[in-house]
Amino acid sequence: MNEDPVVQATGAVPDGTGPSPAADALSHAGALLQVRDVRKVYGEGHTEVVAVSDATMAVDEGEFVALLGPSGSGKTTLISIIGGLLSATSGTVRIGDVEVTGMSRRDLTRFRAERVGFVFQSANLVPFLTARENLLYVAGLVKTPRAAAKSRADQLLEELGLIGRAGNLPEQLSGGERQRVAIGRALMNDPDLVLVDEPTAALDTAMGRQVVELLRREIKARGKTGIMVTHDLRMVEYTDRVFEILDGELTHVEEPSTLGH
Amino acid sequence: MGLATVEMRRAKLRFGLLTIAVALLVFLILLLTTLSSALISSLVGALKGLDTQGLVYSTSSQDNIAASRLAPETVAAVAAVPGVAAASGIGTFTTSASISGVEGDLQAFGFTPDAPGAPTALSAGRLPANEAEVAVDGDAAIGDVVVIGSQSLEIVGLLRGAQFNALPTAYMTLPAYERAVTEINPGLPFVPVNAVAFTVAEGASLAEVAGAVSTSVVDVKAYSLDEAVASIPGIDSISQSFGILVGLTFIIGIVVIGFFFLILTVQKMRTFTLLRAIGSSSGGLARAVTLQIVVVVVLASAVALLLTLGALQGINTGIPVSIDPVTVTGTIAAVLIFSLLAGLLSIRRIVRIDPSAAVGSR
Ligand SMILES: Nc1ncnc2c1ncn2[C@@H]1O[C@H](COP(=O)(O)OP(=O)(O)OP(=O)(O)O)[C@@H](O)[C@H]1O
Ligand SMILES: [Mg+2]
Numbered sequence: 001m002n003e004d005p006v007v008q009a010t011g012a013v014p015d016g017t018g019p020s021p022a023a024d025a026l027s028h029a030g031a032l033l034q035v036r037d038v039r040k041v042y043g044e045g046h047t048e049v050v051a052v053s054d055a056t057m058a059v060d061e062g063e064f065v066a067l068l069g070p071s072g073s074g075k076t077t078l079i080s081i082i083g084g085l086l087s088a089t090s091g092t093v094r095i096g097d098v099e100v101t102g103m104s105r106r107d108l109t110r111f112r113a114e115r116v117g118f119v120f121q122s123a124n125l126v127p128f129l130t131a132r133e134n135l136l137y138v139a140g141l142v143k144t145p146r147a148a149a150k151s152r153a154d155q156l157l158e159e160l161g162l163i164g165r166a167g168n169l170p171e172q173l174s175g176g177e178r179q180r181v182a183i184g185r186a187l188m189n190d191p192d193l194v195l196v197d198e199p200t201a202a203l204d205t206a207m208g209r210q211v212v213e214l215l216r217r218e219i220k221a222r223g224k225t226g227i228m229v230t231h232d233l234r235m236v237e238y239t240d241r242v243f244e245i246l247d248g249e250l251t252h253v254e255e256p257s258t259l260g261h
Numbered sequence: 262m263g264l265a266t267v268e269m270r271r272a273k274l275r276f277g278l279l280t281i282a283v284a285l286l287v288f289l290i291l292l293l294t295t296l297s298s299a300l301i302s303s304l305v306g307a308l309k310g311l312d313t314q315g316l317v318y319s320t321s322s323q324d325n326i327a328a329s330r331l332a333p334e335t336v337a338a339v340a341a342v343p344g345v346a347a348a349s350g351i352g353t354f355t356t357s358a359s360i361s362g363v364e365g366d367l368q369a370f371g372f373t374p375d376a377p378g379a380p381t382a383l384s385a386g387r388l389p390a391n392e393a394e395v396a397v398d399g400d401a402a403i404g405d406v407v408v409i410g411s412q413s414l415e416i417v418g419l420l421r422g423a424q425f426n427a428l429p430t431a432y433m434t435l436p437a438y439e440r441a442v443t444e445i446n447p448g449l450p451f452v453p454v455n456a457v458a459f460t461v462a463e464g465a466s467l468a469e470v471a472g473a474v475s476t477s478v479v480d481v482k483a484y485s486l487d488e489a490v491a492s493i494p495g496i497d498s499i500s501q502s503f504g505i506l507v508g509l510t511f512i513i514g515i516v517v518i519g520f521f522f523l524i525l526t527v528q529k530m531r532t533f534t535l536l537r538a539i540g541s542s543s544g545g546l547a548r549a550v551t552l553q554i555v556v557v558v559v560l561a562s563a564v565a566l567l568l569t570l571g572a573l574q575g576i577n578t579g580i581p582v583s584i585d586p587v588t589v590t591g592t593i594a595a596v597l598i599f600s601l602l603a604g605l606l607s608i609r610r611i612v613r614i615d616p617s618a619a620v621g622s623r
Contacts, residue, residue, distance in 0.1 A: 085617040085620060109542050110540065110542075112539060120538075123535060126536065128268045137264065138539055185539070197620050
C-alpha cells in the first residue's frame with residue numbers, strides 16, 4: 001500500500017512529541033489513512049451545525065488509534081466520513097491510493113464491503129442470521145469462494161472464543177458476544193481499515209475491557225489499521241495513539257500509550 | 262447465501278400467516294371469476310355457441326330471443342336477401358321434461374343439422390341427426406333418454422357451456438321441436454321459430470347484410486351474433502356486479518400484500534440500514550424483498566388453486582362449473598405482477614436508506 005520509500009523509512013512510528021499536535025503527525029505523505037481539512041456542516045441557516053471543522057489527521061498502516069471526545073463532539077461524524085458512510089462538506093479522505101471523498105454512491109457501497117470493517121455501537125448484527133452466517137454474509141458481498149469464507153469465519157470465531165456459539169442467533173447471544181461477532185464480521189473481508197464506534201457503550205466495564213482487548217489483539221495480529229471512537233478514557237490504554245476532538249475540532253494528538261503495549 | 266430465503270426459514274410463522282392470508286384472497290378471486298364465468302356462460306352459452314354469423318329476431322322481441330316470434334316463411338325471406346349465404350330457423354322454449362329419469366325444467370332448442378344455428382360446444386358424442394335424437398348440456402350421459410311430452414329422444418351427444426337461462430338445455434331437430442311445442446299448445450295455427458340464423462356470402466359485410474335484412478324483411482331486426490349475445494337481458498348487470506366483486510377482492514389482495522411487505526420492510530429498517538452500511542447494495546436488498554414477494558404469491562396461489570378445486574368439488578352450484586386454465590393463469594399472473602408493483606413501496610424505502618444512520622444508532 002505504501003509506495004512512497006520515505007514512508008517505508010519512517011515506518012509506523014508516529015511523528016511528533018509531547019501533547020502538542022505536530023503538523024506532520026496530523027498529515028504525512030504515505031500514511032494509510034489521510035484526512036485533510038475535512039469539514040461537515042449539517043443543515044443550513046440558523047439550524048446550521050458544524051459537526052467537524054477542518055479535521056486533518058493521518059494514521060499509518062498497522063496502527064490502532066483512539067478518537068476521544070465528549071458526546072456531540074463529532075466523533076461519529078468523522079469516522080462515518082472516513083468509512084465512506086457520509087459525505088464531507090469539504091476536504092478529502094484518502095485510504096491507500098483511493099480517494100474516498102468524491103466516490104459515487106455505488107462505488108462507496110463496494111468500497112465499504114471490500115475495504116472497511118465496521119463495528120457499531122449496537123444493532124450490529126443481522127437478527128435473523130446466526131453468528132456464523134453474519135460473517136459469511138459479508139464474505140458473499142465480495143464474492144469470496146464459499147470454502148475459503150467458511151474456514152475464515154470458523155477461524156475468526158475460534159479466535160474470538162465464539163466457536164461454540166456459531167450457530168446462535170444474535171438474540172441468543174450476550175451483548176459482549178454480539179460485539180465479538182461484530183468484530184469478526186469487521187475483519188472477515190480482510191479490510192484495510194477497521195472503524196469502531198463506541199463498541200463498549202452497551203456493555204459493563206469488565207465486558208467492555210474484554211471486548212476492546214480482543215479487538216486490539218485481532219487488529220494487531222492481522223496487521224490491520226484501526227480507529228476506535230470512544231468517550232471513555234479507560235479504553236484509551238488499549239490504543240497506540242489518541243486523537244482528541246472537541247466541538248468538531250481535532251485538538252490533541254498523543255504519542256503511543258506506554259500502557260497499551 | 263440467500264438473505265431472503267434464510268429469513269423466511271427463520272420466520273416461518275410470520276411468512277406462513279402472510280401466505281395463508283394471500284392464499285385466501287387469491288382463492289376468493291379464483292372462485293368468483295370461475296363462478297361468474299360459469300353463471301354467464303349458463304345464461305348466454307347457448308346463443309354464443311350457435312354456429313352462425315347473425316340472428317334475426319322479430320322487431321317486437323326487445324332483443325330477447327325468447328320473446329321473438331317469427332312465421333316459418335321468414336326463413337325463406339331472409340335467405341332471399343342479397344348477401345345472405347344460408348338461413349335457417351331456430352326455435353326455443355322452456356318446458357318440463359325428464360332427463361335420464363329426473364323430472365325438471367328444460368330449455369329446448371330446435372335447429373336444422375348442418376345449417377346455420379346448430380350448436381357447437383360438443384364435449385362428447387355427436388349432434389342429433391334425426392328426429393329421435395338429442396344432444397344435452399346437463400346432468401346426463403350418452404345413451405340416456407330425454408322424455409318430452411310423448412317423445413323419447415335418445416341422448417347422442419353432450420355439450421358444455423351451451424346452457425340457456427341457466428337450465429339444462431336440449432338440442433333437437435326442428436321437427437322434434439315442433440312436435441314438442443304442438444303437444445303443449447295444440448291450438449297453434451303454426452309453430453313459430455324464435456330466430457333465423459344466417460351466414461353471409463363470402464366477401465359480404467355482416468353489418469351491411471344485417472342492415473339489408475332488417476330493411477327488406479318486414480317486422481324483423483337482424484343482429485350479428487356478438488350483438489345478440491351482448492343484448493341478452495340482465496347480462497350486463499350480472500357481469501358488472503361480478504366484475505366489481507372480483508375487482509374489489511383483487512385490489513384488497515394487492516393492498517394487503519403491498520402493505521404487509523411495507524410493514525415488514527419498515528420493521529427491518531435498522532437491519533437494512535446496517536446491511537447498507539456494511540456494503541450491501543440497495544439493488545441486492547430490493548431483490549431479496551422481490552424474491553420474498555414472488556415466493557409468497559406463488560405458494561399462496563398454489564394453495565388457492567387447491568382450495569378452489571376443493572370448493573368446486575364440494576359445493577353444488579346447480580350450473581355446470583369448470584375451471585378455465587387461461588383464466589386461472591391470468592388471474593395468478595395479474596396478482597403476481599401487481600404484488601410486485603405494490604412491493605415497489607418497500608423498495609422505495611430501501612433505496613432511500615441513508616447508510617450513515619447505522620453508525621451510533623441506539
Ligand atoms: N444528521 C444530523 N443532522 C444534524 N445534526 C447532526 C446530525 N448528526 C449529528 N449532528 C450534530 O453534529 C454534532 C456531532 O455529532 P456526532 O454524532 O458526530 O457526535 P459524537 O461525538 O459521535 O457524539 P456521541 O458521543 O454522543 O455519539 C452534534 O452536535 C450533533 O447534534
Ligand atoms: Mg457517536
